[in-house]
Amino acid sequence: MKVNTYKVEPVTCPRCLMRMDGLTHIGPGMALPDPGDVTLCAYCEALLVYTDDGTVRLATEDEQVEMAMDSRVRTMRVLAAEIRANRASRQ
Ligand SMILES: [Zn+2]
Secondary structure, three states, rough: OOOOEEEEEEOOOOOOEEEEEEEEHHHHHHHOOOOOEEEEEOOOOOEEEEEOOEEEEEEOHHHHHHHHHHHHHHHHHHHHHHHHHHHHOOO
């Protein structure tokens, strides 16, 4: 699986309030998020949706049900678990 991690304009997770300034893109190359794109908070695993103003909001329950079927969301959860494990091993 090809992933790229890079710095982006920071956003704040609306659930855990952690500042997120890095993005891991699943797929080739780099891609900046567009409104409607989905991301996962690597701290609390909240499913988030980019908004028109460049911030993120919590996914609605309907969106979460829909996303649960998407293999990319499962991949994001695996990556988030790896990121948390790496953080824990460095502390
Ligand atoms: Zn969070």
